[in-house]
Amino acid sequence: MTKFVKKAAVISMLAAAVMAISACGDKKVQSITDKSTFEEKSAYSIGASVGLYLKKMLDQQQEYISPMDQEIVLKGVSDALKGSTALKEKDIETSLQALDQKLKESMQAKQAAIAKKNLEAGEKFLSENKSKEGVKVTASGLQYKVITQGEGETAKKGDTVTVTYKGTTIDGKVFDEQREGVDFPLDNMIPGWIEGIELMNAGSEYQFVIPSALAYGEAGAGDTIEPNSVLIFDVKLVAIKKAEDKKAAPATAEEKSN
Secondary structure, three states: OHHHHHHHHHHHHHHHHHHHHHHHOOOOOOOOOOOOOHHHHHHHHHHHHHHHHHHHHHHHHHOOOOOOOHHHHHHHHHHHHHOOOOOOHHHHHHHHHHHHHHHHHHHHHHHHHHHHHHHHHHHHHHHHHOOOOOEEEOOOOOEEEEEEOOOOOEOOOOOEEEEEEEEEEOOOOEEEEEEEEEEEEHHHOOHHHHHHHHHOEOOOEEEEEEOHHHOOHHHOEOOOEOOOOOEEEEEEEEEEEOHHHHHHOOOOHHHHHO
16 A cells, blocks of 8 residues: 555656646746745655656666666656657557566566576685685585584574674675674574574574575575575574573563453
């Protein structure tokens, strides 16, 4: 619902802006300053908002297809508001579907190229890293190095762990860091984290080098982690809350009410 409302608001602003432009014709528009009237500032803000929206959209598309002529984009809007478009409605729909398909194919091709590059770079990194001093490799392919060995208890599935950590890509880019202890249910972590944490005693500090298959794989994670990325985590296991302890804990007032 929110996306629909936002889209409708943008379309309304665009319509208002183009109608205002059409109404002005050859009229010279005065410069807008902080001393302009409320109406003038509002009108300018609508136009600027629409312009920024269109620029962002066109810039994003330009990553995958040839640049579009902004004058033609505005002419299409203006013609539509006047009720006389150069293309029939069916042709417009067909063109937009073709554009959508072209963007989709270009994005997939770009993602495939990134995934291939990361896969090759990741395999090379893992091959070199496993021979470094102190690095151990599990049957699944997880690589880890003990920085500090703690003496506390170990975690297993169902437990909640308190950790501090820093996550980087193999080129050193930091994509996540928590310097204060944060709690995570062990079951909700990526496979490489689950396996790595289960190797640690509370108080330990390890470095995990996680193959993409044990992390986010070909899908990646949004704009933060690219497809087929090998991830490096420096992790300290601060504390463990055992599953049985959670079950034995008295229910809170909120839990009782539910």
